[in-house]
């Protein structure tokens with residue numbers, strides 16, 4: 263591999279963050295290569311969401327460095343808006359605009375931020391809705407969709423910005439169990455298509471199938487990281503062993 267190919271898509275160096283007295287991210291070093299799928303697991307409160315939110319600057323860090331595609335995160339203004347477009351984020355709650363159709367939800371940001379023409383934005387949106395399996399819902403409003411369909415719409419909306427990396431923070435945690443699979447299927451296809459992904463999830467089956475690497479966080483630290491088979495079959499630390507015993 264050339265040096266350029268080896269450059270990580272997302273890179274965190276010595277990242278520290280506190281909420282008051284709570285040291286929520288402790289000296290975090292993490293590189294995510296282009297096309298790599300990293301699944302982040304760990305107990306509630308270990309800092310997983312804060313880590314994700316820091317990568318598109320929804321949280322600011324106290325010290326250290328975060329780079330996306332080699333660039334330090336911009337602090338504000340148009341460069342920050344561009345970064346947020348390049349780093350797609352899907353949350354537990356779907357965050358769709360309730361009073362807009364699904365099609366509008368997917369075209370709004372491309373029209374505004376990417377300055378796509380109306381026809382091009384619509385064509386792209388329909389293609390994405392097709393890809394996540396809800397093209398027939400284009401003219402519905404979010405409330406008319408199931409949770410699984412809404413989350414797939416949220417994924418399509420993020421993809422419409424042609425992100426360099428996608429962050430997923432417990433994207434299936436708010437879903438009824440029968441809808442979890444359809445969202446994980448969309449994420450699995452994305453992973454296979456080569457999207458660079460950071461996924462926080464408690465879905466250990468997905469982690470095993472789709473992850474290139476599992477990162478285990480506990481109390482603000484990355485305690486252990488390994489390919490999924492190794493992590494699940496022979497976790498190296500007592501903390502990971504006890505976490506796995508509690509979720510598997």
Ligand code: ADP
Pocket residue numbers: 281284286304305306307308309310311312313
């Ligand atoms: P996880 O996603 O792993 O459950 P979080 O990153 O959400 O963990 O939270 C890590 C810790 O930081 C928790 O103890 C949480 O209560 C605390 N925390 C998160 N956000 C804030 C905030 N805005 N202000 C104060 N404490 C926070």
Ligand code: MG
Pocket residue numbers: 310311312431432
């Ligand atoms: Mg969280």
